[in-house]
Amino acid sequence: MSAKHRIFITGATGFVGRHVVADAIARGHDVVALVRPASSASALAAAEATGRLSFARGDLASRDLAEMMQGCDAVLHLAAVKGGDFFSRFSGTVIGTESVLNAARTAGVDNLVAVSTFSVYDYRQRSANSVFDESFPVISDPRGRDEYAETKLYQDELYEEFGAEDGHHMVMLRPGMIYGRDQLWHPLLGGEFGPIDLRVGAKGRPPIIYVENTAEALVLAAEALLDPARQASVDGQVINLVDDDLPTQSEYAKKVEALEDVPSSIFVPLPIMKAAASTVAAINAKVFDGRMKVPSIALPDQVDARFKPFDFRNDKSKRLLGWTPRFDLDAALRRSAGSVDLVADRLAAS
Amino acid sequence: MTPSSRGQIPDSHELGAPLRAAVIGAGAISLEHLPFLRDSDRADLVGICDLSPVSAKIAARRFDAAAGYTDVAEMLSSASPHIVHVLTPPHTHASLVDMCLDAGAHVFCEKPMLPTGAEAQTLLAKADALGLHLVENHNYRFNDEILAVRDLIDNGQLGTIAEVDVRMALQIRGEESRFADQNARNPIHDMPAGVIHDFATHFAYLMNTLSGHPVWGPVSAHWNNHGGGDLFTYDDLDALMIGDAEGNPVHGRLRFSCRTSPDLFSVTVRGSEGQATTDLFHPHLEVLGPRPGGAQLTPIVNHLVNGTKLAGAGLRNFGQKLLQHGPYHGLVRLLDQTYTALQAHEAPPVTPSEIQGAADLIDALLAPEARR
Numbered sequence: 001m002s003a004k005h006r007i008f009i010t011g012a013t014g015f016v017g018r019h020v021v022a023d024a025i026a027r028g029h030d031v032v033a034l035v036r037p038a039s040s041a042s043a044l045a046a047a048e049a050t051g052r053l054s055f056a057r058g059d060l061a062s063r064d065l066a067e068m069m070q071g072c073d074a075v076l077h078l079a080a081v082k083g084g085d086f087f088s089r090f091s092g093t094v095i096g097t098e099s100v101l102n103a104a105r106t107a108g109v110d111n112l113v114a115v116s117t118f119s120v121y122d123y124r125q126r127s128a129n130s131v132f133d134e135s136f137p138v139i140s141d142p143r144g145r146d147e148y149a150e151t152k153l154y155q156d157e158l159y160e161e162f163g164a165e166d167g168h169h170m171v172m173l174r175p176g177m178i179y180g181r182d183q184l185w186h187p188l189l190g191g192e193f194g195p196i197d198l199r200v201g202a203k204g205r206p207p208i209i210y211v212e213n214t215a216e217a218l219v220l221a222a223e224a225l226l227d228p229a230r231q232a233s234v235d236g237q238v239i240n241l242v243d244d245d246l247p248t249q250s251e252y253a254k255k256v257e258a259l260e261d262v263p264s265s266i267f268v269p270l271p272i273m274k275a276a277a278s279t280v281a282a283i284n285a286k287v288f289d290g291r292m293k294v295p296s297i298a299l300p301d302q303v304d305a306r307f308k309p310f311d312f313r314n315d316k317s318k319r320l321l322g323w324t325p326r327f328d329l330d331a332a333l334r335r336s337a338g339s340v341d342l343v344a345d346r347l348a349a350s
Numbered sequence: 351m352t353p354s355s356r357g358q359i360p361d362s363h364e365l366g367a368p369l370r371a372a373v374i375g376a377g378a379i380s381l382e383h384l385p386f387l388r389d390s391d392r393a394d395l396v397g398i399c400d401l402s403p404v405s406a407k408i409a410a411r412r413f414d415a416a417a418g419y420t421d422v423a424e425m426l427s428s429a430s431p432h433i434v435h436v437l438t439p440p441h442t443h444a445s446l447v448d449m450c451l452d453a454g455a456h457v458f459c460e461k462p463m464l465p466t467g468a469e470a471q472t473l474l475a476k477a478d479a480l481g482l483h484l485v486e487n488h489n490y491r492f493n494d495e496i497l498a499v500r501d502l503i504d505n506g507q508l509g510t511i512a513e514v515d516v517r518m519a520l521q522i523r524g525e526e527s528r529f530a531d532q533n534a535r536n537p538i539h540d541m542p543a544g545v546i547h548d549f550a551t552h553f554a555y556l557m558n559t560l561s562g563h564p565v566w567g568p569v570s571a572h573w574n575n576h577g578g579g580d581l582f583t584y585d586d587l588d589a590l591m592i593g594d595a596e597g598n599p600v601h602g603r604l605r606f607s608c609r610t611s612p613d614l615f616s617v618t619v620r621g622s623e624g625q626a627t628t629d630l631f632h633p634h635l636e637v638l639g640p641r642p643g644g645a646q647l648t649p650i651v652n653h654l655v656n657g658t659k660l661a662g663a664g665l666r667n668f669g670q671k672l673l674q675h676g677p678y679h680g681l682v683r684l685l686d687q688t689y690t691a692l693q694a695h696e697a698p699p700v701t702p703s704e705i706q707g708a709a710d711l712i713d714a715l716l717a718p719e720a721r722r
Binding site: 036037085086090293 | 403404
């Protein structure tokens, strides 16, 4: 067990954040959770009952954010905006991160666990089924990419600037598609095309990771960053996070279908989807000068990002963090489909 | 920088040359202005300023601006713009517009430019004294549909205009609404009309321009907060106004609701010879008036013609949506006309009296006597 630390967590009541809070407390740390003033923190009731959790009521733009961070050893920054138009995402993800990092500078919190995404990788740069690890190329020009990838790339720039400053230490985690309770059906299986739901591909093994496994890896990253003996090994590193034994799209879908209702959808083989997306892109470029708004699932770079098969690896996360996914797919799905309070369960297991 | 003479832009601008343009505020509305400033031959984007360094930097990168700034004074000094777009929240406009005018730059300011007519008058007078132009964004006046209605008015097809009805339905209290977030209070809530102030300028300039700029006589305005709570000052407006009986006795109705669906922004102009209706969110144009076939057949022909046009509008709107030709398309036309005028050292298409008229009508709607 690592030494006890005080960790400031943004996005603490969110889908991932609540499990990160639980895991951090279960591993003996104190947590300061940033929770927006009008948001409910009921998901963290069991964590609050431990006496190890304190709430900082504010948002990423709060003027007193630095004050809230005082005395913390690290910031674990999870908050991001995943929906809306470009500016909503830019404001919530990029400007929000700028504000968090400025507060950390003011408060003298030198250690940052930065949460990025697989969406920043340029999936068109390598052939299908090639090895996909941290050496995979990142998108070089964010402009023209989908809003999520574009804003996360700008966020990564801010992370890297912070990490490069004197006295600062930063480790950047890139989780794959995170699934868990209420979020089992995910965009790497298919998506909406206007009023129609599509399933795209069946044999690919998408880079998925169960939410509680993600949480544990993030807390382990904070511990490594704050451990003088291990800090140098993770400082400045980018680490991808995916589970072991990744199922095919078809295997995963069948298991989820056995647990819950899933959208009724039309199956499209990946080569047909790629051909359709390329055709739409060519028409858009030649006839409409690129002005046509195309559903994201029909954008060539999105088709590759979501459905192109690769050999996803998690060796680096295991080596540097000492992490092994605690829950395999079946256990993860059982926990997701159950009704037990997973935050309380994690705390009880510690 | 000293203006060369009244009505002309600063000495540094060569007649016909592109205008050195700068932007203050890289928020959501800047995404409507910046594509024009990047793409137009009439503009040379010399700077974007925002309090957030990353916002200024990324906006400058995305829109090929010469530089990003976090300090307005530094940008005005370093970039020496001929025109500055002020795109910040309304409560910041007064001081920023003032700074830009002092720096010898024309200003294109987002609406609502200022909270009151008196404040608008002060800055419009200052601009005039300096020989500069201060323009408020009246974008919907330059939408295809409003221009079509204006043509009908100008060529007499509607006869003498007697009534103008401007109506907006918008789900400002919905979960997805940027106005309803209790965690991130939108600064527009601090304007005298609260959130409705964000739209009131549109209502006012459309009402004024389509009714022939009457001197408004009695104004009656019912401002309500039907949804309650502390966040919204008002979420509903129902207002009636009547023009000067001796001059232009036009009747106007302004209506805002967040309790009806679907969202719309409809404008109806009724005259002695006919009426025209459009919806700026879902564009179409319905015109009722005398048709070939005489009084007996006119209603039938009106329905057949308008029904056909409505079906065509449905298809056209689908294409426009795909091509991202949205309700804000009038802004590009307004900016192009403004820049064309300023390049030629002429007056822009939105005049000080039109800006003042819109601000004064909003004042009248909010005045205690209007609420009796």
